[in-house]
Amino acid sequence: xxxxxxxxxxxxxxxxxxxxxxxxxxxxxxxxxxxxxxxxxxxxxxxxxxxxxxxxxxxxxxxxxxxxxxxxxxxxxxxxxxxxxxxxxxxxxxxxxxxxxxxxxxxxxxxxxxxxxxxxxxxxxxxxxxxxxxxxxxxxxxxxxxxxxxxxxxxxxxxxxxxxxxxxxxxxxxxxxxxxxxxxxxxxxxxxxxxxxxxxxxxxxxxxxxxxxxxxxxxxxxxxxxxxxxxxxxxxxxxxxxxxxxxxxxxxxxxxxxxxxxxxxxxxxxxxxxxxxxxxxxxxxxxxxxxxxxxxxxxxxxxxxxxxxxxxxxxxxxxxxxxxxxxxxxxxxxxxxxxxxxxxxxxxxxxxxxxxxxxxxxxxxxxxxxxxxxxxxxxxxxxxxxxxxxxxxxxxxxxxxxxxxxxxxxxxxxxxxxxxxxxxxxxxxxxxxxxxxxxxxxxxxxxxxxxxxxxx
Amino acid sequence: xxxxxxxxxxxxxxxxxxxxxxxxxxxxxxxxxxxxxxxxxxxxxxxxxxxxxxxxxxxxxxxxxxxxxxxxxxxxxxxxxxxxxxxxxxxxxxxxxxxxxxxxxxxxxxxxxxxxxxxxxxxxxxxxxxxxxxxxxxxxxxxxxxxxxxxxxxxxxxxxxxxxxxxxxxxxxxxxxxxxxxxxxxxxxxxxxxxxxxxxxxxxxxxxxxxxxxxxxxxxxxxxxxxxxxxxxxxxxxxxxxxxxxxxxxxxxxxxxxxxxxxxxxxxxxxxxxxxxxxxxxxxxxxxxxxxxxxxxxxxxxxxxxxxxxxxxxxxxxxxxxxxxxxxxxxxxx
Numbered sequence: 043x044x045x046x047x048x049x050x051x052x053x054x055x056x057x058x059x060x061x062x063x064x065x066x067x068x069x070x071x072x073x074x075x076x077x078x079x080x081x082x083x084x085x086x087x088x089x090x091x092x093x094x095x096x097x098x099x100x101x102x103x104x105x106x107x108x109x110x111x112x113x114x115x116x117x118x119x120x121x122x123x124x125x126x127x128x129x130x131x132x133x134x135x136x137x138x139x140x141x142x143x144x145x146x147x148x149x150x151x152x153x154x155x156x157x158x159x160x161x162x163x164x165x166x167x168x169x170x171x172x173x174x175x176x177x178x179x180x181x182x183x184x185x186x187x188x189x190x191x192x193x194x195x196x197x198x199x200x201x202x203x204x205x206x207x208x209x210x211x212x213x214x215x216x217x218x219x220x221x222x223x224x225x226x227x228x229x230x231x232x233x234x235x236x237x238x239x240x241x242x243x244x245x246x247x248x249x250x251x252x253x254x255x256x257x258x259x260x261x262x263x264x265x266x267x268x269x270x271x272x273x274x275x276x277x278x279x280x281x282x283x284x285x286x287x288x289x290x291x292x293x294x295x296x297x298x299x300x301x302x303x304x305x306x307x308x309x310x311x312x313x314x315x316x317x318x319x320x321x322x323x324x325x326x327x328x329x330x331x332x333x334x335x336x337x338x339x340x341x342x343x344x345x346x347x348x349x350x351x352x353x354x355x356x357x358x359x360x361x362x363x364x365x366x367x368x369x370x371x372x373x374x375x376x377x378x379x380x381x382x383x384x385x386x387x388x389x390x391x392x393x394x395x396x397x398x399x400x401x402x403x404x405x406x407x408x409x410x411x412x413x414x415x416x417x418x419x420x421x422x423x424x425x426x427x428x429x430x431x432x433x434x435x436x437x438x439x440x441x442x443x444x445x446x447x448x449x450x451x452x453x454x455x456x457x458x459x460x461x462x463x464x465x466x467x468x469x470x471x472x473x474x475x476x477x478x479x480x481x482x483x484x485x486x487x488x489x490x491x492x493x494x495x496x497x498x
Numbered sequence: 499x500x501x502x503x504x505x506x507x508x509x510x511x512x513x514x515x516x517x518x519x520x521x522x523x524x525x526x527x528x529x530x531x532x533x534x535x536x537x538x539x540x541x542x543x544x545x546x547x548x549x550x551x552x553x554x555x556x557x558x559x560x561x562x563x564x565x566x567x568x569x570x571x572x573x574x575x576x577x578x579x580x581x582x583x584x585x586x587x588x589x590x591x592x593x594x595x596x597x598x599x600x601x602x603x604x605x606x607x608x609x610x611x612x613x614x615x616x617x618x619x620x621x622x623x624x625x626x627x628x629x630x631x632x633x634x635x636x637x638x639x640x641x642x643x644x645x646x647x648x649x650x651x652x653x654x655x656x657x658x659x660x661x662x663x664x665x666x667x668x669x670x671x672x673x674x675x676x677x678x679x680x681x682x683x684x685x686x687x688x689x690x691x692x693x694x695x696x697x698x699x700x701x702x703x704x705x706x707x708x709x710x711x712x713x714x715x716x717x718x719x720x721x722x723x724x725x726x727x728x729x730x731x732x733x734x735x736x737x738x739x740x741x742x743x744x745x746x747x748x749x750x751x752x753x754x755x756x757x758x759x760x761x762x763x764x765x766x767x768x769x770x771x772x773x774x775x776x777x778x779x780x781x782x783x784x785x786x787x788x789x790x791x792x793x794x795x796x797x798x799x800x801x802x803x804x805x806x807x808x809x810x811x812x813x814x815x816x817x818x819x820x821x822x823x824x825x826x827x828x829x830x831x832x
Contacts, residue, residue: 156573476781
């Protein structure tokens with residue numbers, strides 16, 4: 043027994059002394075397994091050897107190992123679509139490594155602007171708020187191989203809003219989803235031809251009552267979606283000089299209609315009253331708790347996937363009014379930032395992404411409307427054989443020619459996002475009874491004016 | 499091997515390890531001490547913590563002052579023009595402080611009003627419930643240990659988790675409304691009617707933090723000598739008399755600490771409410787910290803200056819409350 047104890051003591055003493063003694067004595071022992079690793083990873087070591095012949099080609103001295111960080115938020119299946127494209131790009135462009143940071147939209151909305159401001163932003167990103175990056179995007183025109191083609195394929199107001207630092211990777215249109223099955227169960231025909239918001243309100247109310255559905259109608263909690271119906275009622279949110287004007291008869295008319303939805307319980311209270319972020323009516327629509335939901339084309343994927351064959355749904359033509367159609371244009375853009383250390387590589391990736399075949403792959407797989415003229419003209423092969431999905435895409439495409447000018451310019455207006463968020467919160471205050479209509483309009487105008495003044 | 503020889507073996511092993519470690523530290527510190535002298539050694543020990551404190555607390559605090567006195571929407575202080583007290587003036591530009599709509603920054607005054615009401619109601623209910631619970635748990639009841647754990651358990655939960663759990667319970671199609679409908683009653687607007695939302699915000703925050711204060715009060719109750727109650731009982735004092743003449747006076751220093759601590763925490767409330775109601779309906783449950791957060795971070799037009807000014811005003815309130823707590827502690831010690 044004593045021998046055992048002495049042995050244990052010997053081991054421990056050796057350990058303690060070893061720990062206390064100068065490190066180099068032990069290092070080789072500890073690091074032995076590490077020495078083995080390079081042997082395992084020998085193929086990596088071989089890479090430079092394979093690349094050596096590149097030295098023989100004097101025409102490509104610029105191919106240096108560069109790393110691009112690309113911050114991307116994906117709606118629908120875009121995550122699965124962008125990854126193979128990035129891999130394809132890297133395979134075609136040895137020396138350029140693209141690190142794709144998949145983030146939620148909130149990160150793009152709240153954190154990216156601060157990161158970019160602080161000089162800690164990525165090289166590229168997918169964004170929706172164009173104005174906030176004014177002067178901070180990389181002008182691609184001198185860097186891409188064919189700047190004329192770049193400019194010809196995208197709408198000039200969007201490119202100008204981006205400072206030619208990116209391109210819209212999809213076009214979105216707002217428009218309502220309707221539960222067709224509930225209409226059938228109620229024995230009410232879907233309206234044809236031009237229909238106003240008041241008429242839709244009455245119809246969906248009848249359907250909800252007849253079918254025992256919780257809610258008749260709803261609209262996403264954001265000023266972006268509200269702008270459309272207001273414009274259809276004659277609101278001129280942006281005047282000829284580009285100024286925001288909230289107080290117009292059309293705006294008042296729709297806000298009062300919205301208030302009636304809220305007060306009569308046609309719309310779920312939680313949709314507009316809880317939180318201070320964007321709430322989507324589509325959540326109620328997908329569970330068949332709402333007859334009609336005013337949202338947009340980016341929801342097609344989600345509705346198709348989540349509703350399945352639980353009920354029939356359809357995207358109906360946008361309601362119209364004295365001011366015209368309801369639709370509002372929007373979309374996301376892929377941009378490169380001006381402070382990237384690798385402008386050529388960033389431009390190369392941008393050029394790759396807006397190449398017609400790659401752009402079409404993203405649009406077709408992601409079921410999104412192309413903002414690329416060449417792709418739109420050639421037609422997109424959408425990756426779906428579901429009739430309601432294809433019909434919805436057709437319905438949204440048919441809305442494009444009906445868009446009012448201000449409905450196109452709204453999303454690229456420098457202060458569009460100041461209007462979107464502030465209007466949602468102010469309207470919520472009005473619906474909650476904290477503000478009168480007059481106060482709401484005055485406060486919202488003041489919020490936007492302050493945002494403009496602070497920015498200047 | 500006997501138990502004693504086991505113990506001896508472990509003592510020997512750990513003794514050797516400890517000795518080795520101490521010898522090493524002694525060797526290391528001894529040489530440093532020779533370099534900087536004995537008086538410098540304490541500063542060496544606090545240096546790591548001081549660096550972290552300076553980087554993450556002091557520096558941001560100083561930056562906050564810079565933001566409060568500068569304007570614009572730029573992020574870097576260098577790019578922000580000096581505006582003097584303009585941000586504070588904006589916050590105080592009001593015709594009538596009791597009518598938020600008459601103020602330039604109406605949301606700030608709504609947040610102030612909400613916070614005042616919340617602090618008064620929440621602290622009152624919290625202290626009352628914590629006291630009652632502590633009094634009950636101080637008695638010899640069955641499963642006392644179990645109940646002490648049960649009341650303390652919510653304190654271990656993340657505020658975000660608490661907020662989300664209660665949101666699922668109280669939302670329109672939540673658990674509670676499901677039960678009400680199951681009982682043949684109508685759905686209640688727990689989170690979409692201002693009065694209900696304010697009520698639930700207070701109750702949920704009381705539920706989440708009561709255990710902590712109950713524990714402090716319980717410690718205070720247990721420090722009261724039992725012979726005082728025995729003497730009162732011999733003198734024929736009723737339970738109420740014993741409570742009002744022995745328990746409360748002797749518990750007062752602990753109560754003061756609890757009140758001041760809960761006041762400070764109530765003024766700082768944010769995470770639970772942010773996850774629970776998001777400040778809604780409308781702005782009915784938007785409190786000061788959320789106002790600052792919204793203005794500084796989520797607002798599309800980042801108004802760092804106004805947010806920083808509001809946070810300095812809140813800091814002033816917290817400093818007053820902290821001084822009160824320190825005074826209360828001093829009173830407790832003496």
